[in-house]
Amino acid sequence: xxxxxxxxxxxxxxxxxxxxxxxxxxxxxxxxxxxxxxxxxxxxxxxxxxxxxxxxxxxxxxxxxxxxxxxxxxxxxxxxxxxxxxxxxxxxxxxxxxxxxxxxxxxxxxxxxxxxxxxxxxxxxxxxxxxxxxxxxxxxxxxxxxxxxxxxxxxxxxxxxxxxxxxxxxxxxxxxxxxxxxxxxxxxxxxxxxxxxxxxxxxxxxxxxxxxxxxxxxxxxxxxxxxxxxxxxxxxxxxxxxxxxxxxxxxxxxxxxxxxxxxxxxxxxxxxxxxxxxxxxxxxxxxxxxxxxxxxx
Amino acid sequence: xxxxxxxxxxxxxxxxxxxxxxxxxxxxxxxxxxxxxxxxxxxxxxxxxxxxxxxxxxxxxxxxxxxxxxxxxxxxxxxxxxxxxxxxxxxxxxxxxxxxxxxxxxxxxxxxxxxxxxxxxxxxxxxxxxxxxxxxxxxxxxxxxxxxxxxxxxxxxxxxxxxxxxxxxxxxxxxxxxxxxxxxxxxxxxxxxxxxxxxxxxxxxxxxxxxxxxxxxxxxxxxxxxxxxxxxxxxxxxxxxxxxxxxxxxxxxxxxxxxxxxxxxxxxxxxxxxxxxxxxxxxxxxxxxxxxxxxxxxxxxxxxxxxxxxxxxxxxxxxxxxxxxxxxxxxxxxxxxxxxxxxxxxxxxxxxxxxxxxxxxxxxxxxxxxxxxxxxxxxxxxxxxxxxxxxxxxxxxxxxxxxxx
Numbered sequence: 001x002x003x004x005x006x007x008x009x010x011x012x013x014x015x016x017x018x019x020x021x022x023x024x025x026x027x028x029x030x031x032x033x034x035x036x037x038x039x040x041x042x043x044x045x046x047x048x049x050x051x052x053x054x055x056x057x058x059x060x061x062x063x064x065x066x067x068x069x070x071x072x073x074x075x076x077x078x079x080x081x082x083x084x085x086x087x088x089x090x091x092x093x094x095x096x097x098x099x100x101x102x103x104x105x106x107x108x109x110x111x112x113x114x115x116x117x118x119x120x121x122x123x124x125x126x127x128x129x130x131x132x133x134x135x136x137x138x139x140x141x142x143x144x145x146x147x148x149x150x151x152x153x154x155x156x157x158x159x160x161x162x163x164x165x166x167x168x169x170x171x172x173x174x175x176x177x178x179x180x181x182x183x184x185x186x187x188x189x190x191x192x193x194x195x196x197x198x199x200x201x202x203x204x205x206x207x208x209x210x211x212x213x214x215x216x217x218x219x220x221x222x223x224x225x226x227x228x229x230x231x232x233x234x235x236x237x238x239x240x241x242x243x244x245x246x247x248x249x250x251x252x253x254x255x256x257x258x259x260x261x262x263x264x265x266x267x268x269x270x271x272x273x274x275x276x277x278x279x280x281x282x283x284x285x286x287x288x289x290x291x292x293x294x295x296x297x
Numbered sequence: 298x299x300x301x302x303x304x305x306x307x308x309x310x311x312x313x314x315x316x317x318x319x320x321x322x323x324x325x326x327x328x329x330x331x332x333x334x335x336x337x338x339x340x341x342x343x344x345x346x347x348x349x350x351x352x353x354x355x356x357x358x359x360x361x362x363x364x365x366x367x368x369x370x371x372x373x374x375x376x377x378x379x380x381x382x383x384x385x386x387x388x389x390x391x392x393x394x395x396x397x398x399x400x401x402x403x404x405x406x407x408x409x410x411x412x413x414x415x416x417x418x419x420x421x422x423x424x425x426x427x428x429x430x431x432x433x434x435x436x437x438x439x440x441x442x443x444x445x446x447x448x449x450x451x452x453x454x455x456x457x458x459x460x461x462x463x464x465x466x467x468x469x470x471x472x473x474x475x476x477x478x479x480x481x482x483x484x485x486x487x488x489x490x491x492x493x494x495x496x497x498x499x500x501x502x503x504x505x506x507x508x509x510x511x512x513x514x515x516x517x518x519x520x521x522x523x524x525x526x527x528x529x530x531x532x533x534x535x536x537x538x539x540x541x542x543x544x545x546x547x548x549x550x551x552x553x554x555x556x557x558x559x560x561x562x563x564x565x566x567x568x569x570x571x572x573x574x575x576x577x578x579x580x581x582x583x584x585x586x587x588x589x590x591x592x593x594x595x596x597x598x599x600x601x602x603x604x605x606x607x608x609x610x611x612x613x614x615x616x617x618x619x620x621x622x623x624x625x626x627x628x629x630x631x632x633x634x635x636x637x638x639x640x641x642x643x644x645x646x647x648x649x650x651x652x653x654x655x656x657x658x659x660x661x662x663x664x665x666x667x668x669x670x671x672x673x674x675x676x677x678x679x680x681x682x683x684x685x686x687x688x689x690x691x692x693x694x695x696x697x698x699x700x701x702x
Contacts, residue, residue: 017392022383032423039420047408125403126421127380127395197328291383294376295319 025283025290027129036128040136045143059144060151063103067096070216088218089254093156094247098215100148101243105181106206107141112185113192113199120297130290134189138182145174156251166249173246176275180238183279190282190289193296213239214247219261232270235262238278241271308392309357309473309504310378315387317348317373347373349528350387355521357392357472358502360495362515362522362536364543370528371508372477375399378506379475393472393504396422400477402462407451411442414450415465422469432468439490440464467494473504489652492517492613512540513615564598564635570658570676573642583647585683585692590644591621593658595671597633602663604630604670606641609657611675618654618690619645624663648691649681 027033049056071092088094112134116123119133192198212234214222222234234240235258245258259265289296322342348370355361365371376382378389379399404421405414415436419429437443440460450458466474495518498505509515515522515536522539524531524546532542570593574580583589591608610619621643623630633639641658656679659672685692 017390020378020380020389020391020395023381031425035420035426039417039426043406043409043413043417046413047406122404122421124376124381125400128421191329194327195329195332197330201329294381 022291023127023130023294025129025131025287033129033132036132037136037139040132041139041143044136044140056147060148063096063099063148064151067099070099071095074216088220089252090156090159090161091218093152093159093161093251094218094255095215096155097152097246097250098213098243100145100152101177101246102210102213102215102239103148104141104145104177105209105239107144108138108178108181109184109188110199110202110206111141112137112189113202114189115185116189116293117192117297123294123297130293131186131286134185134286135182137189138178138185141181142178152250161251164249164253166253169245169249173242173249176238177242179279180242180275183275183282186282186286187278190286190293193289193293209237209239212237214244219244219247219255223261232262232267235268236270236274238271238275241268307357308354309359310355310389310391310506312351312353312374312378313388315348315351315374315377315384315389316346317370317377317382318385319345319347321345346528348377348384351528351530352387353523353530353533355504355506357504358499359504359521360499360519361504361506362519362539363506363508363525364510364512364515364522364539365525365531366546368527369525371525372399373528374525375475375477375506375508391473394423394470395473396466396469396471396475399475399508401466402458405450405458405462408449410447410449411437411453411461412446415461418462418465419468422466423471424469436461436464436468439467439494463491463494467498471503473506474498475506475508477508489613512543513613516540517613565601565660565670566596566598567658567660567671567673567676568594568596568638570594570656570673572656572677572679580679582680582682585647585649585651585681585685587647588644589647589649589679589681590642591656591658591677592640592642593656593676594638594640595658595660596638597635598670599635601633601670603632604663605661606630607659607661608641608643609659610645611655611657612690613653613655616690618649621645647681648693650686650688650690650692651682653678653680 048059074095075091115133115137116130122128123130123133188198188202223231226234241258244255244261247255248257248260258268262268320342321344351374363371363374373382376399377384378391379395381399402418404418406417409417412433415433416426416429419432419436420426424432437446440457440463442457442461445453445457450461453461495505499518505518507515507519519536521534522536523533524539524542526546531546532539570591571579572581572583573590573592574583575588577590580589591610593608595606605622605624607620607622609617610621611617623641655675656677657672657674658676659669661669683692
């Protein structure tokens with residue numbers, strides 16, 4: 001047969017004996033783990049990108065449309081933000097930045113909810129580390145975030161934002177967002193295997209988080225309207241801290257940093273603890289479910 | 298054909314007292330709401346003992362078959378071996394790298410091209426992107442799909458899909474392959490190619506565990522086989538015996554009683570069957586140009602007038618190619634007395650495509666030929682070789698004429 005000649009000869013080595021364990025979240029081959037995660041994310045990305053001529057445009061349309069509606073409504077009609085307060089400088093760029101970050105959070109978490117169940121055929125037929133699936137969803141959302149960030153950058157520069165040293169904070173801010181989203185993604189995808197009402201429940205929570213973060217309403221408006229305790233509760237929301245710090249570091253220093261809002265950086269410990277806790281809980285729940293996901297589907 | 302019935306070398310897979318039980322909740326999916334309202338209500342479930350206390354060893358280089366009816370636990374056992382299901386009790390250990398796939402084309406995406414899918418599939422099966430790319434040409438050449446590599450899979454026929462999936466799967470150099478029901482599709486020529494590939498793997502002393510309903514391929518490839526029923530191992534041993542036990546289990550009787558060549562106490566039996574070459578010598582292989590005779594010896598148990606002798610030639614896949622019968626042309630086969638032995642010869646021109654063929658001889662009472670006295674399925678085999686391979690089953694002499702109108 002023609003193909004036989006082309007095949008590389010197999011190295012003859014004594015095979016090592018090892019026990020077969022059931023499926024796990026991480027597996028024991030990090031190289032394979034990463035390559036699988038990347039491959040799954042890349043495949044999905046390719047499908048969206050090349051699926052239609054407007055593939056990428058469509059992924060942009062949603063955040064941009066939401067942005068346009070909110071911008072027109074809140075600056076031209078509602079006059080909630082008229083750009084008069086110092087913190088509302090470049091309100092459009094701040095709004096767009098928050099929307100793009102929130103879009104990432106939604107894609108990573110809502111996309112992860114059904115991910116394991118939807119990839120049933122893989123889970124039931126191939127032995128691979130189960131965590132690959134929700135992580136590939138987060139990675140796909142990250143690809144989109146990277147591209148949407150270019151739009152934010154162009155918009156910000158067009159609005160008159162000048163490059164700042166604080167842009168160096170961005171990897172850290174986005175890193176925190178990715179960590180939080182990953183924790184939620186692991187938790188939701190594992191829970192969904194058993195509890196099918198997770199999806200509507202999560203959609204409601206996600207709506208609440210949208211309004212409980214500085215997206216439409218700038219932080220100054222919040223500070224002006226609520227008590228100190230209420231502000232502390234507001235800033236327990238990791239998304240609030242991340243979005244506010246992003247607006248401060250990326251768009252304008254005229255809006256206070258997350259630390260300044262509460263008076264000290266230490267006060268952000270609560271939000272940080274929530275991010276870490278969600279991540280640990282998410283991983284633990286997923287890890288425990290991983291061994292039996294294939295048979296519980 | 299199975300050469301050995303006992304394990305040949307060191308164990309590649311060893312299974313010790315493995316059990317696997319599934320919990321089947323009465324309600325498939327509970328909701329978080331229910332759980333919150335009734336936190337202490339225990340969910341009711343049935344237990345399904347899919348695999349019960351199975352122990353076995355599969356030697357390195359062995360081709361091992363697992364057969365059983367639907368729900369007998371054979372696929373569950375395979376998934377335990379693959380690590381897709383964790384076992385409840387017992388231990389499984391393997392020597393060497395295990396290919397993680399148990400079904401062909403898992404994860405194929407219909408909206409992507411063959412090129413993308415092959416690379417993705419190969420990565421899932423455990424090789425790196427770089428290796429996957431470098432083997433791509435081999436895969437496509439084997440699948441004979443060179444012209445279609447940039448076609449989306451949704452435009453592929455099911456046969457093309459299987460070819461691509463099989464070609465991808467065998468490029469993964471695992472020492473142990475677990476395969477679940479794969480050879481059901483594809484055209485005859487490609488199936489033949491897959492079989493050859495299986496024999497190559499066998500020669501390279503890869504260990505293959507093969508789950509199937511198709512007793513024919515199990516008997517053909519496997520050194521040993523195991524029959525499962527309701528999670529238990531019923532029998533383990535020679536694939537032919539396992540095949541017989543399987544048919545007994547399935548139909549309560551055998552489709553053919555191989556050694557006992559007579560049917561229903563007719564007393565008439567087929568003692569032997571063979572192929573003969575043009576010079577009248579027995580052959581096990583034949584060239585395409587030579588003539589070929591299908592022969593068998595019948596011993597009559599009663600006096601018979603004008604019985605029907607028939608020789609059926611089938612491919613390994615069970616496709617019937619030739620049925621030659623003595624009553625076809627209206628002639629009489631003669632009269633025979635009890636105790637008489639005759640040899641029937643059916644000479645045919647060898648227009649067969651290179652492959653292996655099997656002869657099923659039979660004798661029936663006069664009439665329709667349905668009333669069989671003796672029949673032995675696949676009693677003799679012949680390998681046809683030659684250079685004429687058109688892709689069809691027969692290489693008939695063709696008179697071609699192209700005329701301008």
